[in-house]
Amino acid sequence: MVRFSAVPEASWRAAVARSSGAALGLGAAVGAVCLLVGLALGGSVGPAFACLGVVLPGLLLQDAWRFAFFAAGTGKKAFVNDLVWGAALVPAMVVAARVGSVAAFVLAWGGSAAVAAGYGWLQSGIRPRVARARGWLHEQRDLGFRYLVENSSLSGAGQLRAYGLGAIAGVGAVGAVRGAELLQGPFLALLMGLSSSPSPRRRGCCGAPDRLGRFCLLLGGGQAAAALLWGAALLLLPDRLGELVLGDVWHSASELIVPATLSVAGAGLGTGAAAGLRALGAARRSLRAQLFASVCYAGGGLGGAALAGTVGSAWGVAAATVGSSAVWWLHLRAGRREHHVNPIPEVRTS
DSSP: OOSSSSSOHHHHHHHHHHHHHHHHHHHHHHHHHHHHHHHHHOTTHHHHHHHHHHHHHHHHHHHHHHHHHHHTTOHHHHHHHHHHHHHHHHHHHHHHHHHTOHHHHHHHHHHHHHHHHHHHHHHHOOOOOGGGHHHHHHHTHHHHHHHHHHHHHHHHHHHHHHHHHHHHHOHHHHHHHHHHHHHTHHHHHHHHHHHHSOOTTTTTOTTOHHHHHHHHHHHHHHHHHHHHHHHHHHHTOOHHHHHHHHGGGHHHHHTTHHHHHHHHHHHHHHHHHHHHHHHHTOHHHHHHHHHHHHHHHHHHHHHHHHHHHHHHHHHHHHHHHHHHHHHHHHHHHHHHHHHHHSOOOOOOOO
16 A cells, blocks of 8 residues: 555556465464464363464455555455455354354354455456565565554554553443444444545655645545534434443443544544555654554543543543644654655565
């Protein structure tokens, strides 16, 4: 997505062969570890880990096809591939429900992804080159490690906030926050899709700072505005319908709709700047911005919980997210200036 979204088809195909091979190889390597862990654990958890090890290569390969299609500007193929996964998942989940075990559901989830991964192979006509995976990872190590740390810090901050909130305000507080997040669920799914598919480089924005800035502002501002509209709609949701969706959690979760909406709006605004930094290949700057955002997220959530319980935690996270969004945009501004002085080196074509 960063280096091969606006290149000749031959370069794209060579990159896809290596990147999909890396996904398949890593999935097999990590899957083997999961399989061994599952066999060692036994009990009810062990089989689930073992099944995860079996399906992990297919899961990662399917994801690799999706991003490859987005990079080529053929989002329709990514959409069709996900539809194939969904179509295969329905009967698989029915069978898993009859079995009634965690392992069965893991196999249903991963097995249907493997079907979509096979279909992606047919869509692209490109054979994954597992033997060239090591070279691919070596060439992309300047981006890969930073993106790994960036995404790990994001998920780690969320887990830290959840554990800390439970320790400070009780498990019920975690349930209320989770309920508020579920209310934002449909929009968050849209947000994830919007943040993963746009490619400013393919749209020719990367070499034109003004166009890149407008594109990112439109992307982030549009998501923020849509989040605010979604939150306003949630505020008008009747209690009866809210209780139908969340049950007893509705009353505590409804008190968090406003700060939760502001959090999502801030995150949406920040994703516009993040897309610009990825288009510039400014992984160092995006890492700094994400680390700052993760620290603020955890600090705001836990500090707010210590001061005012569940509601305080929600407002702390909202303030942290909105503030972090400003930091993302400052880094994008600096990254655009740096790119103008020192453009990204040409991508490798073999």
